[in-house]
Amino acid sequence: MPAPLVLSVVGNRPQYIKAAVLSPRLRRAAREVLLDTGQHYDHELAGLFFDQLALPEPDIALGVGSGTHAEQTAAMLTGVERALLEVKPDLTLVYGDTNSTLAGALAAAKLGVPVAHVEAGLRSFDRTMPEEVNRVVADHLAALLFCPTEAAVSNLRAEGIAAGVHKVGDVMFDLARETLTAEVEAAVLERLGVARGGYVYATLHRVSNADSPGHLASLLGALAAAGEPVVFAAHPRTVASIERFGLTGFAAAWPPRQTSPAPARGEVLGPGLHVVPPVGYLESLSLAKNARVVATDSGGLQKEAYFFATPCLTLRDVSEWVETVESGWNVLVGADGDALARALAAPPRGATHPPFYGEGDAGERIAAIVAAFAAR
Numbered sequence: 001m002p003a004p005l006v007l008s009v010v011g012n013r014p015q016y017i018k019a020a021v022l023s024p025r026l027r028r029a030a031r032e033v034l035l036d037t038g039q040h041y042d043h044e045l046a047g048l049f050f051d052q053l054a055l056p057e058p059d060i061a062l063g064v065g066s067g068t069h070a071e072q073t074a075a076m077l078t079g080v081e082r083a084l085l086e087v088k089p090d091l092t093l094v095y096g097d098t099n100s101t102l103a104g105a106l107a108a109a110k111l112g113v114p115v116a117h118v119e120a121g122l123r124s125f126d127r128t129m130p131e132e133v134n135r136v137v138a139d140h141l142a143a144l145l146f147c148p149t150e151a152a153v154s155n156l157r158a159e160g161i162a163a164g165v166h167k168v169g170d171v172m173f174d175l176a177r178e179t180l181t182a183e184v185e186a187a188v189l190e191r192l193g194v195a196r197g198g199y200v201y202a203t204l205h206r207v208s209n210a211d212s213p214g215h216l217a218s219l220l221g222a223l224a225a226a227g228e229p230v231v232f233a234a235h236p237r238t239v240a241s242i243e244r245f246g247l248t249g250f251a252a253a254w255p256p257r258q259t260s261p262a263p264a265r266g267e268v269l270g271p272g273l274h275v276v277p278p279v280g281y282l283e284s285l286s287l288a289k290n291a292r293v294v295a296t297d298s299g300g301l302q303k304e305a306y307f308f309a310t311p312c313l314t315l316r317d318v319s320e321w322v323e324t325v326e327s328g329w330n331v332l333v334g335a336d337g338d339a340l341a342r343a344l345a346a347p348p349r350g351a352t353h354p355p356f357y358g359e360g361d362a363g364e365r366i367a368a369i370v371a372a373f374a375a376r
Contacts, residue, residue, distance in 0.1 A: 004030045004374030007089035007108075009080060011039030011064075011100030014172075014300045017281055018095045018118055020053035021171040021178075021363040026093075029371035033087050037076045037100040038063040052280045053175075069099060069130055076103030084111050090374040091116055091144075097135035097299075097320075105138040116370055118171065120145035121152025122299075122320040129318075130207075131299070144373055146366050149356050151323055168365040169358015172300060176307050177360045180285045188286040192276075194229050200344065201291040203298050205235035209315055209335055213245040218337030219315055220247055223295065224273040226344050230295075231287055234275045242275075293347040295340065302330055307357070311347035313340060323356045 006026060010019050019034070026032050036058035062079035064072055080103050084092065092108035094101045095118045105115045117138045124132050139145060139161060147153045148170035156165055189196065202223055209215045216238070223230045234242070242248060279287065284301070288294055289308040294301060297315040302324055305312040312330040324330035328350030333339040 001375075002031070004090045004371060005033065005087065006030050006091050006093055006370060006374055007033045007035060007083065007087050007113075008093040009035050009037065009100055009104030010058075010095060011037035011076070012096075012098050013278075013281075015095040015098065015100065016053060016055060017175060017300070018171045020055050021175045022093075022118065022366055023055065025363045025367035026370060029367060030374060033059045033083075033089065035060040035080065035083050035104075036062065037079065037103065038065055039072065039076075039098060039100050052282060053179075073099045073103050076100060077107050080104050080107040081111065084108060084113060089113060091370060093118065093370065094138060094142075095119060097122065097131040097138070099130070099134065101138050102134040105141045109141040114143040114373070115141050116144035116146065116366075116373070117142040118146045118366060119148060119152075120165070121147040121149075121154075121156045123152075123155045124318040124320045126318045132320075135320075144369065146362075146369075148358070148362070149323060166365070166369055168369075169360070169362035170303065171362045171366070172303060173307060173357040174360050174363050175281075176285055176304060179282060180289065184282050185286040185290060188283050189290060192231055192274075194231060196290045197292050199229040199231055199291055200226055200293055200295055201287040202230055202232045202295040203235070203301055204232075204238055204296070204315060206297040206316065207237075209297050210235065210238045210241045212335070213241075213247075215335035216241055216245060217247055219335060219340060220273065222337035222340040222344065225341065226273075228292070230273045231291075232273055232275050233277070233279045233284065233287075235278060239275070293344060295344070303357070306330065306353075309353050311349055313343045313347065315340070323354075327352070327354060327356075329353070 010016055023032060034056060038061060060083050064075045084107060091114045092104055093116045094104040108115050120139050122135055126132055143164050145165045147167045153165060153167050288304045288310055291310055293311045294305040295313040299320055302312050302314055302319060302321050306324045306329050314330055314332050317332055317334045319325055319332060328348055331343055331348045333343050
């Protein structure tokens with residue numbers, strides 16, 4: 001009997017990271033066809049991660065790029081459906097909560113191909129977030145649901161989903177344990193001229209923040225006034241908004257030392273606030289691990305901060321990683337610059353640090369379950 005055939009759908013940086021853990025393990029027991037929707041079409045967002053994580057080149061690249069949610073999802077649906085009809089997989093694997101996730105799950109389900117969802121069961125309980133809609137739909141279409149935490153399992157149970165649910169731990173925790181080295185950490189800090197525990201690591205990209213001049217100005221203002229270096233890895237959407245809203249007028253204070261050419265998008269926005277291009281996975285882990293505090297509206301970075309017991313300030317009103325909030329290591333400040341300033345002065349720090357995300361073997365466990373299911 002030939003090995004089972006799995007079509008894996010990815011499209012953005014967090015999905016590339018998860019695939020970097022799962023793909024090599026899956027390929028030991030199954031044949032994998034890797035489809036990249038092209039949701040992150042900028043090399044700084046996509047190519048850098050493929051290079052750093054040694055991901056195989058996609059077998060199918062849709063090159064969808066940007067657009068409205070409807071435009072992007074429709075183009076992905078068409079491309080994924082075409083791939084499914086051509087490849088005829090035994091199972092389709094999707095990751096996370098993006099439009100790529102939704103398109104992969106929906107196209108497969110309509111063609112009667114079983115769906116496996118990695119990072120199932122997460123809920124922010126805010127249906128105004130596109131990601132929440134995507135993850136709920138994907139979970140209700142999936143035959144295999146791989147949950148990173150007990151809270152995720154409970155969320156599915158509350159929605160009547162019990163069959164095919166597996167608590168396996170978090171694949172991003174696997175990769176963080178495997179890949180980050182002291183040498184990489186030291187090189188990143190040296191290049192940016194910051195010291196361990198002596199800076200804030202910030203990212204900001206969600207539509208609710210990046211496309212609102214009021215929210216963006218409030219949050220950038222609080223970061224710029226933090227009184228310490230802030231490494232702000234800016235998403236292209238946020239860079240465009242900063243320029244469009246005229247938010248480049250802060251006074252410069254700390255151009256970081258450069259031991260290599262300055263980033264193409266490098267720009268100092270304010271006292272201690274230095275904008276750099278999106279950083280690679282290992283650089284981001286290094287910055288999260290060694291920061292005094294992380295400020296972000298990213299889901300993945302909240303979790304990575306927790307991996308390293310770094311206090312996190314989430315620039316949203318809700319979080320799908322509820323355990324990081326409930327344990328005292330993450331505080332929700334929303335888009336309120338005053339709340340962010342107060343939290344920067346007194347960041348959260350839990351009394352204990354429970355091992356919510358498994359033992360570092362999530363990738364092995366998922367690959368074994370997927371291969372066995374697809375081979376039936």
